[in-house]
Amino acid sequence: MLRYRLSVLTAAFAVATLLLPVIAHAELKMSSVFGDHMVLQREKPIHVWGWTKPGSDVTVKLADKSASAVADDKGRFDVSLDALPAGGPHQMTIAADEMIVFKDILIGEVWLCSGQSNMSWPVGSSNDADLESRAAKFPNIRLISVPQVGTQDPQHDFNGKWEACTPETVPSFSAVGYFFGRQLHQTLDVPIGLIDNAWGGSSAEAWVRRDVLESSGNFDELLAKWDDTAKTYDHDKVRAAYDKKLAKWEEIKKGARPREPRNPLVGQHRPANLYNGVLLPVLGYTLRGSIWYQGESNAGRAYQYRELFPLMIQNWRDDWAQSDFSFYWVQLADFRSESEQPSESSWAELREAQTMTMSKLANTGEAVIIDLGEASDIHPKNKQVVGKRLARWALAKDYGIEVPFRSPTYKSIEIDGNKAVVTFDHVGGGLDTFDVNQPMGFAIAGEGGKFFEATAKLVGKDKVQLVSDQVSNPKAVRYAWAENPVCNVQSKEGLPMTPFRTDDRPGITKGVVK
Template identity: 25%
Template sequence: MLQGGALAAMFAAAFAASAPCGAATQAPAFATIFSDHAVLQRDQPIVVWGKAPADTVVTVTLNGKSEQAKADGGGRWRAQLPAMAAGGPHVLSVSANGATTALNDIMLGDVFLCGGQSNMELAMAYATNAPIDIPFGGSPNLRFVNIARETSAARRDEFSTAPQWQVTGPQTTGQASAVCFHMARALQRQYNVPVGFVNASWGGSSIQSWISGPSLRKLAAYGQGLDVLDTYARDAAAGGRAEEARQEAWWDKLDPKAAAQRAWSKAEFNDAGWPSLEPGGRWGESGIDALKNHRGVVWFRTTVELTAQQAQAASHLLLGQVATSDTAWVNGVRVGAGNAWWAGREYAVPKGVLKPGKNVIALRVLDDDNSGGLLGPADQRALRTADGTRITLPQRWKYQIGSRVSAVQQSAPWEPPGSLTTLYNGMIAPLQGYKFKLAAWYQGEANAGDAREYQTLLPMLFADWRQTLGQPGLPFMVAQLTSFGSVATKPGKSAWAELRQAQSLAVRNDAHAGMAVTFDFGDRSDIHPGQKTIVGERLARAARAVAYGEKITPGGPEAVSATRSGGDIVIRFANTNGGLRTYSSDLAIGFEVCEQAACRYAPAAAEGDTVRLKGAATAGASKVRYAWADAPFINLFSADDLPANGFELDVQ
């Protein structure tokens, strides 16, 4: 029983909670992107926003300038302060009816937005020269904020995890995006103004995840997926059912046996006649003859015994990495699907699906060109409870070979890294109103293999972010895909070269875009090369030309034409910065001449701003290519040591 004073205190607290909030007892607040140590964009009107009691008039003050705004019925307010010159530190405050919220150590300078996948996400702690750059590379005038990974089916006005601006220094720099840090540091030193950078990136993510729904809907191919995503945003269970129907319709179209094999997902199906194996790698390497050369579908099933308490507590199915696509059922209920082999599978299991006693887990796995399977050790495959406890699944699984098919399965439109628009919703949309000097984009690995579409999607992302941020001319700096994967011993197709070409064309066709060519500092055995200093500094050079208007070339040599000259083909380059030169040879390597689809290597000699392909002007010569490989070996540079960009050009 509560006694005297305690009872009175309880009633007082209840009254305070239910009474209308007076402005004197509830201070207005800034949106979470604003915090101590933030950098605001100089020389542009400064938009700030936040929450306050409904209909409250707030006063926002910065650097001696004040503006008023009124909170709407939902408590949202937005104010615009006049443009201000670089400087600080300042106090940014918002007040209403005697209550004030103040943010300290605010700087005015240049702000950069950095986005993309893992090569943008890679932190300074893992980059080359980290032991030197982290303790000695920081500055009070160089600051950053990392946006927490957040996926959302619906567009958000606010971040679910409050970002925290940090000043670079020995204790903080290791957490910063390495590419963005080196770009920002180079520009901060060049112009001697405070610089802040916002890092919004997610390893393995596709570009479709970073574009808004209304923009993606301009491409008919995404309409159905976006419809499912909208349903999921309103009702997760209904969205799950809609996605299952979409996926299974795709399977029925792909595989005539899909309908019959779907019975293998049911809990009551009798798999007693199926053979078994211990997964832990690709089935082509299992030593099982029937699987050695199979390309297509393999089904896997296992059972796990649960107590009543475990069945009640378990909430997620963990499968580790799966090569390459999978659909998962628990007791006949579809719980998820994925198609990125590098991303560990984690599927939510709806309440009531797991039962005390025997529970059946079934997987339909679709391979890639290297066969498929459940990768990694057995302890990665488990049921997880809300408190983090793991219930490990059996090591041996039953399996059955399915159809021989070749395709890439879609993933659920709300599941990163292959989702549609969800990273834009959770990580970009809440920035609406924050002003930037430029944006930097380092992404494309996840989209290699569909360069033609990327050539449409990258300009779409440029336009989409510019519209969201209210900056129609926002400059974009693009880090081109680096060197990784297969080397070429003869001319052939290259998904990475095609993607680089798409990036080049998108940048070339945008008056406010620049590019950093990076393949001379790549690592063909590591998709995440640690040398980020060069990438960041090349982005900074492009920014000096495109965003700051310096009269310098934004980068290295770019091929602009290929013409016949007698029996030769002459390729003319721009941005040679004093002429072309070759390293370790009198000849430039990596050039090809093609007669339609048939290409051959061609000897090439640099002459000033041109490269001459001797004897290449045959009657059927239709195009020329350079550095056309996933991991090209190249030796053609500008006079100031910048690599010539790869290309494919028609012969005129």
């Protein structure tokens, strides 16, 4: 235990020192992630940090635990408090030349809620918002949000505060985060702390440290593109042109109002911008894990996402210095017009890249929601089921609760004459269908590589048999391979089958890197 605590502090201190601006703090200061009403992680050493006068002795006390440190030459201090069981409320004091006191602190389970707009999408805009908000009377669920700041300069604080979950506070909070946390709270009967730092439209590369992307060697073209943009983009010039265009529009009021330009250099796509702006201020806060809903902005570069997504997760884990904390994500939902015939799909390729990540990193999991999307809206409103499917992963893997949690996944394929027989893992009580008895969503290809809709039949508990009048010698099978596939296979427990393909033909996003 002692070695673990020292390693956490050493690694976290190394990252913080590397990124910390050379500013000597004269007054005692804490990141806003620490404050009244916060939830601290139970049953793990609790990392606390802040800034004060360099060389000052600092003592932190919480409940019956205490730890001390000396602020370094930049004024940064880090301490590790012994683990506490769930409970509270407690009080924390941080004492140096001054003293800070935080009150109404609970000990429970802490999760980070991150990604793009489908994670930031609020309760107030989701299904049954009126009923959900009125019922959100959970004083032991605590919420905090990180404002959107995109920058290449490391940020160490933000404007935010912890609040108890009430009908007044929940409408603006992440719906997926809230429904996930509520399920944990009701099942485990412990306090829950949720940190929301999602940013709509964000690209995965914006969540990764610049030097990590550089060291990978897989993102040189992407970084070069942004470096060129940084050298040539003049926002003042763009803004001036917009002001002239707007003034002209104001005179005649004809056509659509010109859209105000956004500065890409401080937005949510530039590599490292969100790592520095919205992740770093909370990085190191002791937690159980993270939930993630993102990928839409990277769908056009799905092959690149195969490397980028696991790199991002590993970067977070390395810098958090809290072992391989749990990381669960939402696979992209169905979207756009339904596909009448098998076709190539960038969204299918992105889903494939997401699924691949489970085999690359431990303590990861994927909530499949291919049944919950909306053709005309990239933001499906049924966030309740999304949160519950993520919660199933956490309840099963982190808390030892026996609940179905993983969707059926492709295992193997056998060819029997003109039939393809596909076997699946994680089928629970057995494969089943939704809405109609006939399994839908399968396509089969022969020697020529062209896919045709297949007639499918469930065989036993874990197999699907496929045939097509147009394919006499099957070579490959695909399932739900489209932006918005018509598909209906699930486990008897209601978890939809994971989209897959058995071939490795180059997809339409292969080679797209920027």
